[in-house]
Amino acid sequence: MGRAALDSFAHLDAREVGLNLALSLLVAGAALGLIAGLRRLFDRWFAKLMSDGLAEQGEAKTPRAAGLSWLLLRLAILGGTLLIIADIWGVDLAVLGGGVLGALLRAMGVVILAVGAIEVAGFVVDHLVHGVARRSRDARRAAQVRTLGPLIRGFIQGVLVVISSLTFMSEIGVKVGPLLASAGVVGVAIGFGAQTLVKDFLTGVFLVAEDVVSVGDNVQIADFGGTVEAMTLRTIRLRDQNGTLHIFPYSEAQVIHNRTKTFSSYVFEVMVTYGSDIDHALAVMGDLGAEMRQDPAFGPKIIRPFEVLGVDRLDPLGVMLKARVTTHPRDQWSVGREYNRRLKLAFEREGVELAYRPVGPAAPTVPTTSKPPPAAAQS
Numbered sequence: 001m002g003r004a005a006l007d008s009f010a011h012l013d014a015r016e017v018g019l020n021l022a023l024s025l026l027v028a029g030a031a032l033g034l035i036a037g038l039r040r041l042f043d044r045w046f047a048k049l050m051s052d053g054l055a056e057q058g059e060a061k062t063p064r065a066a067g068l069s070w071l072l073l074r075l076a077i078l079g080g081t082l083l084i085i086a087d088i089w090g091v092d093l094a095v096l097g098g099g100v101l102g103a104l105l106r107a108m109g110v111v112i113l114a115v116g117a118i119e120v121a122g123f124v125v126d127h128l129v130h131g132v133a134r135r136s137r138d139a140r141r142a143a144q145v146r147t148l149g150p151l152i153r154g155f156i157q158g159v160l161v162v163i164s165s166l167t168f169m170s171e172i173g174v175k176v177g178p179l180l181a182s183a184g185v186v187g188v189a190i191g192f193g194a195q196t197l198v199k200d201f202l203t204g205v206f207l208v209a210e211d212v213v214s215v216g217d218n219v220q221i222a223d224f225g226g227t228v229e230a231m232t233l234r235t236i237r238l239r240d241q242n243g244t245l246h247i248f249p250y251s252e253a254q255v256i257h258n259r260t261k262t263f264s265s266y267v268f269e270v271m272v273t274y275g276s277d278i279d280h281a282l283a284v285m286g287d288l289g290a291e292m293r294q295d296p297a298f299g300p301k302i303i304r305p306f307e308v309l310g311v312d313r314l315d316p317l318g319v320m321l322k323a324r325v326t327t328h329p330r331d332q333w334s335v336g337r338e339y340n341r342r343l344k345l346a347f348e349r350e351g352v353e354l355a356y357r358p359v360g361p362a363a364p365t366v367p368t369t370s371k372p373p374p375a376a377a378q379s
Helices: 002-010 014-051 061-088 093-098 100-135 139-171 176-181 183-193 195-209 278-294 332-350
Strands: 218-221 224-231 235-239 245-249 256-258 264-272 307-315 318-327
Touching (some): 195 235, 224 245, 264 278, 278 307, 278 332, 318 332
Antiparallel strands (some): 224 235, 264 318
16 A cells, blocks of 8 residues: 555645645635544533533533543544545555554444443433433423433443444454354353342332332331432432432332322421310310421421321320421421421410420439320320
């Protein structure tokens, strides 16, 4: 190839050299202009995607996938430019296809395209999933769509990895046919050794398909509770109030307590002294619940009438009263905290005395203003 290129250059006169050089500069300038124009369009498109709220979903791979996509696009433009310039000068680069160097170049091209396809596929899936979830009017359905996103992305990227690996091996001279023939035996061996992985994957698919749990739900698994931050192909990840991230394989999440599916409830257990007017205390709790429903800040969060359940039990320290409020998912804690604050102030105004557990060895077992509990309660 080098000798042929030198012969072609030797037969060029000054006019042809100048013309080829001008055409080469024109093609290079057009390529640089195309890159600059695409860069502006790419930045504008990427800024629009981020303004749509994709960054709020915590997709750390988005900038990396976008940068890699832009790099691959520039490499493709520069490669095409080199081919055009070589053709202008009479250099036939097609002869590279028959040698070892050509095979290596094709293999490198497969790797670059495969990596780009994998990253771009993940980016596109994340964007589409977020768009569908954002347009959904059902918050529960939106959470389920966001949960399906990582599973769909992982499946598509896995298929691309397998296809690109087979293509790469074919380009470097590896016989793919025998590998495919032995894939069944290898699959059986891997299946026996990776039963837990398969179980994790299938359990995760059923959890999402049956809408047992979704990203954003507040759940409890074993002794750990928190908000579901992410669900991958194999694990479910909880973030508790202390910021600790708990990661569970699906196979270990045998029992999941979902606190925020469809609706949520907050149960109030308030202990008053035996000397308090119980009926009056229950009336105060009911009136305060009705007042909370009329509050413009907390009323829209409450979806059912406030329930005063009555006397729950007689404790040695006092009478336990119980009530319940039903709210939209994840609103129970804000409503419950505000109700507790208002109930404390309302009991003080109405003269209802709250019972308390004494602190210290010398403290009395019951408040001094309380009447002693009846014999049935003492037993």
